[in-house]
Amino acid sequence: QxxxxxxxxxxxxxxxxxxxxxxxxxxxxxxxxxxxxxxxxxxxxxxxxxxxxxxxxxxxxxxxxxxxFVDAHVHYPQTAIIASWGKQLIDWLNSYTFPEEMRLANPDYARQIAARYLDLALDHGTTTMCSYTTIHAHSVDAFFDAAATRGLRSVAGKTCMDRNAPDGLRDTAQSAYDDSKALLTRWHGQGRATYAITPRFSPTSTPDQLSALGALWAEHPDCPMQTHLSEQPDEIAWVRDLFSNARDYLDTYEMHGLLGPRAILGHAIHLEPREIDRITESGAALIHCPTSNTFIGSGLMDVAGLAARQIPLGLATDTGGGSSFSMLRTMAAAYEIAQLRGTALHPAQLIWLATAGSARSLHLHEKIxxxxxxxxxxxxxxxxxxxxxxxxxxxxxxxxxxxxxxxxxxxxxxxxxxxxxxxxxxxxxxx
Ligand code: GUN
Ligand code: ZN
Missing domain, CATH: 2.30.40.10 (Urease, subunit C, domain 1)
Incomplete structure (x- = not known):
């Protein structure tokens, strides 16, 4: 004792x-x-x-x-490109993110970056993280192995992309389903690991891939499903072009079986009223990534308004779109963004978001x-x-x-x- x-x-x-x-x-x-x-x-x-x-x-x-601290949205493979200058979302992905994620094709490099990321996160007081990986199955093993070595409760899943990504960084609808299923079977509930089904976002998944991952989620409804939603206006316009039959960005997930109580939706800044209503009804959680939302120039999430709708909210660094590994710095940015929207978040609310709020968004609120x-x-x-x-x-x-x-x-x-x-x-x- x-x-x-x-x-x-x-x-x-x-x-x-x-x-x-x-x-x-x-x-x-x-x-x-x-x-x-x-x-x-x-x-x-x-x-x-x-x-x-x-x-x-x-x-x-x-x-x-x-x-x-519980960091509800990170990309551990982006550790080495944090604080990359001068781009907004789509150009930032193409210029910095995809080339770096390609380097994790090497399993040794993936293990090195997983260890580096987790040690940095721990040094900043983060004890649980919900991470994206790369399309490579071994990038998931690297992350969960490194988390297990450190005894951490963690959430992660294979990032799936079968279009609009460079050669070497695309899977297919079938391989995304097969690899995700194998990884889920290997890791979900192993020690302190939770597997999250992870389509990166609608622009990099075909409708076929979204459907395949929706089917996998239906087979494993106790797993969370994480993705990105409505981060930047250019991205939203692109989604509208790619999915002309969808009512809005959220619908591109909803129509493929990718909306439900264990959905974890990152950013969610520029939402339509229908989207907010459906998110509320579905029980999905939204993740606030304030340093990323200012750093990449995305916008000011309406945290207080969305919380008042009883939508579960978490807080996250969004490493490496976010500009810090620190959940303290992230709380400061959340405070500043709320100020720009006319609300002063209380320190009690900020720490709650970074702990119980994030834990609830990951459905880990009965454990951590x-x-x-x-x-x-x-x-x-x-x-x-x-x-x-x-x-x-x-x-x-x-x-x-x-x-x-x-x-x-x-x-x-x-x-x-x-x-x-x-x-x-x-x-x-x-x-
Ligand atoms: N949208 C799709 N992928 C990403 C990513 O890696 N980072 C951020 N911030 N947004 C994304
Ligand atoms: Zn992200």
Whole structure:
């Protein structure tokens, strides 16, 4: 048994649907009992110290113990091309992304990048990630093997594309179905792995491929299905040309059996009213990728409006379209985008999005994303005074939220004091 002492971030509900003051609490004298990789008790420091005198104690002082961050949309193969200059979505894919994804045809390179990505993510406090891969089946094995080595709960699937991608980076409708099925059988539910059926987006899949993946999903409805939706106006116009019989972008998925409660739709910025209604009815989750949406010039997602419709929302870096591996930086960008739309997201809402919200969007909300008994002990410990700039602002604070907010706005990997994975303290990589 291990007893962690510190400030604790405790969420008992959705702070977008209920007043955050009622459902989110920071316990400044909090404690967490961990045993066999699980959280056994959450409470007050003195109570848990008294109840568990034999437990090994780790005292984090005024650091904030949070659920591990959950990054609900990343492309691990794009790790090495993060921060590539000067392009918007389609040109960015053709100039930077596809050439790099081609390099993962080499299984050794795929393994190297998977390890590099996961170590960077962990250093930034991310303990679960939902990743795209490349069209190569071994890129999925590389990712899940590397995640298993580190003990991580993770989600990924083979990225399927059978058109509008260069030679060497296309599969077919049949091979996408066959390879995805074989990978799903190998990985889904193995240890902490979840397999996600992954058509990249409508422009790079023929209707045949979308149908084949829709059929696979119907055979395995407990798997999530991830794809992209309505990220940029040029992309949406292209989809309209490619699918002249579809009512809108969402319909290109819906008509092929690719809309349902376990759908995970990235970006979803420029939505039609019909699309919002159908997403709401279907139970699909939308993933906010704020640093990507500004970096690639995509637009300002209506987070508050969509959350109010009770649509499950997650938060994500979208590495490497996003410009950071850090979920702290991502929370800052989410705050800034909401400000541009006239809403101030509260720090309680931002951390909730990066933990319980993302976990819910991946249907992992009964396992991770909360500090509560019965949850897996994936934790991120935040130093709320990690740099002189943050410390001097936090020192002026009049409330615990005012202490925390500068870390959300200005923090990076230096704010990650520790990470725990399934009850084990993770030794930070030296790189
Ligand atoms: N749409 C289709 N593929 C991608 C991708 O790799 N990144 C982003 N940001 N959008 C996409
Ligand atoms: Zn993406």
């Amino acid at each position: 291990t007893l962690l002492l510190g400030q604790t971030f405790v969420a008992d509900g959705n702070p977008f649907l209920e007043p955050w003051q009622e459902v989110i609490h920071i316990n400044s004298a909090g404690a967490l009992l961990i045993e066999d990789g699980m959280i056994r008790a959450v409470g007050n420091r003195n109570d848990l110290l008294c109840d568990h005198p034999q437990a090994q104690v780790q005292d984090y002082g005024t650091h904030l113990i949070c659920p591990g 994303g909360r500090l509560a008994p019965g949850y897996e002990a994936d934790l991120t410990i935040l130093d709320l005074a990690s740099t002189p700039a943050i410390a001097q602002r936090a020192g002026q604070a009049r409330s615990v939220w005012e202490v925390l907010f500068p870390t959300l706005m200005m923090g990076d990997d230096r704010a990650i004091a520790d990470v725990w994975i399934a009850g084990h303290r993770h030794a930070a990589s030296s790189g």
